[in-house]
Amino acid sequence: MKSDDDGRTPSLAVSYADVQAAARLLEGKAHRTPVLTSRTVDGRTGARVFFKCENLQRGGAFKFRGAYNAMANLGADEKLRGVVAYSSGNHAQAVALAGSMLGISATIVMPSDAPQVKVDATRGYGAEVVPYDRARDDRAAIAAKLAHERGVTLIPPFDHQHIVAGQGTAAYELFEETGPLDVLLVPCGGGGLLTGCAIAAAVLSPGIRTIGVEPAAGDDVRRSFHSGVIQSVHNPDTIADGARTSAPGAITFPLIMHYVADVLTVDDSELLRTMWYLWERLKIIVEPTGALGAAALLENKLDVRGGRVGVILSGGNADLKHLARLL
Numbered sequence: 657m658k659s660d661d662d663g664r665t666p667s668l669a670v671s672y673a674d675v676q677a678a679a680r681l682l683e684g685k686a687h688r689t690p691v692l693t694s695r696t697v698d699g700r701t702g703a704r705v706f707f708k709c710e711n712l713q714r715g716g717a718f719k720f721r722g723a724y725n726a727m728a729n730l731g732a733d734e735k736l737r738g739v740v741a742y743s744s745g746n747h748a749q750a751v752a753l754a755g756s757m758l759g760i761s762a763t764i765v766m767p768s769d770a771p772q773v774k775v776d777a778t779r780g781y782g783a784e785v786v787p788y789d790r791a792r793d794d795r796a797a798i799a800a801k802l803a804h805e806r807g808v809t810l811i812p813p814f815d816h817q818h819i820v821a822g823q824g825t826a827a828y829e830l831f832e833e834t835g836p837l838d839v840l841l842v843p844c845g846g847g848g849l850l851t852g853c854a855i856a857a858a859v860l861s862p863g864i865r866t867i868g869v870e871p872a873a874g875d876d877v878r879r880s881f882h883s884g885v886i887q888s889v890h891n892p893d894t895i896a897d898g899a900r901t902s903a904p905g906a907i908t909f910p911l912i913m914h915y916v917a918d919v920l921t922v923d924d925s926e927l928l929r930t931m932w933y934l935w936e937r938l939k940i941i942v943e944p945t946g947a948l949g950a951a952a953l954l955e956n957k958l959d960v961r962g963g964r965v966g967v968i969l970s971g972g973n974a975d976l977k978h979l980a981r982l983l
Contacts, residue, residue, distance in 0.1 A: 668914060669907045672859045674821035675852060678725045679828050685757070686721050686825070687713050691833050696937055701953060702961035706837070708830045711942050711972025715777070717898075718826050718849055718970045719743075719750035719813075725822030726811050727754045735760050738808040742766075742795040744897045745774030746945075746971050747813040752783035763808070765799045771897065771975035790891060814848030815905025824852025830966050831860040838963035841949035843970040844868035844877050844919065845899035847908030853968060854915035865917035867958065869948040871896040872921040876903045881912060881919045895924045898945030898971060920958065922951040930954050934969070946971035 692707045710718035727739060738761035741751040748764040755762035762783040766775060767790040779785055788798055796812075803810040812819065826849070827840065840857050844850045847868070854866040870877050874892030880903070888903040904912060912919075922930075927944045930951035934942045942950070949967045952958065 668911055669817050670820045670824075670851065670855060670911060672855055674817065675824035675828055675856050678721070678818070678821040679825045681725055681728055682721060682822065682825055685724055688829055689713050689826075691830060692938055692940070694937055697954075701965070704964045705953065706830065706834045706964070706966050707938065707950070708826055708966060708968050709940060710826055711940060711946050711969050715746070715749040715753045715781075716971060716973040717746035717750065717943075717946070718823055718968070719746040720753060721825050722814075722816075722819035722822035722848060722852070723747065723750035723811065724754040724757070726816055726818035727751070727758055727760055729818050730760070730809060734809045738762065738806070739811045740765070740799050740802045740806070740808050741811045741813065742799040743813050744770050744900060745778070746898050746973060748778040748783070748785075749774060749781065749973070751811055752778045752781035756782045763802060763806070765795050765802070767795070771973070771978070773975050774973050777973070812905075814846035814901070815907045816848075817907065819848050820852045820855075820907065820911070822852070823849040824856045826968060827853035827856040827966070828860070830968075831856065834964070834966065836861040836964070837864055837966045839958070839960055840864055840866045840966040840968070841952055842866065842868055842968045843899065843945055843948035844870040845945070846901040847877060847904045847912050849968065849970060850877075850916060851908050851911035855911065858915055866915060867917055867952070868912070868919040869952040869957075870919065870921055871899050871927070871948065872923040874899055874901070875921050876901070877912065878919040878921055880904050880909060881916065884913065894944075895927060896945040896948060898943070899948065920952045922948060922955055922957065926951045926955045931974075940969075941972045941974055941976075942969050943971045943974040
């Protein structure tokens with residue numbers, strides 16, 4: 657990979673220096689989440705596996721990292737006017753929580769069928785929730801209209817320089833604890849977490865293969881990656897509600913093409929098996945989207961025998977009543 661001395665590739669929007677800056681800003685604000693290991697998982701996979709538990713992050717998901725980084729970097733006047741965001745849940749909670757910490761008012765456009773636990777948490781952090789019909793309405797258009805009408809700043813869920821850099825601090829911390837790895841498996845919706853982690857991985861673990869994992873019903877990033885052209889999917893039907901994005905973004909797609917080794921998919925039945933396995937073996941609650949990377953590992957989507965593998969568990973905001981019925 658051709659880059660400048662600081663890890664920056666001139667044609668790309670986010671650099672390793674941006675991830676480092678986000679790590680400094682987030683110190684003492686974001687939780688430094690634990691890295692868990694399991695001899696049972698190691699025996700099952702034939703690899704040494706390290707789980708970065710972002711399900712234990714503030715707000716229950718990695719999203720807090722990017723939201724806080726983006727909002728803390730706003731100008732004083734922008735902070736005073738407030739922000740608007742759109743999200744099925746985890747970005748919503750992250751923006752609401754960051755807003756409460758920074759004194760920034762937040763309005764969140766959320767689907768009417770979003771998990772109630774995520775809606776309640778978003779309101780609990782003090783944000784206004786504006787519901788929409790996922791099947792009929794365009795959430796980005798609603799948020800953009802609100803931003804224009806109210807004169808507030810739009811904080812998108814993934815396609816934003818400070819969002820990507822903030823999410824990359826999850827991998828930044830992981831490598832500080834584990835040292836170099838051979839493979840890093842990262843859940844993928846629009847690619848914010850995937851690209852941020854891949855940027856950090858390229859510098860901190862040269863030669864690593866960073867692999868994104870998305871739900872089979874919403875394989876827009878996989879198709880985009882293999883075709884070299886942005887592909888889209890409309891409202892994918894999957895239990896991985898945090899990965900129902902329609903397409904990678906203008907910022908994340910070039911980063912994916914530059915830094916990511918592959919994009920894999922898993923179906924909902926594989927996600928459910930993996931989620932249950934993690935609950936039983938690691939004794940932690942992981943939501944379906946958060947288990948995407950682990951599912952690729954445990955469902956043998958790639959050969960990792962003899963390697964050192966990092967897995968980002970991206971969130972733990974599970975609707976337990978709903979998932980219990982499915983399980």
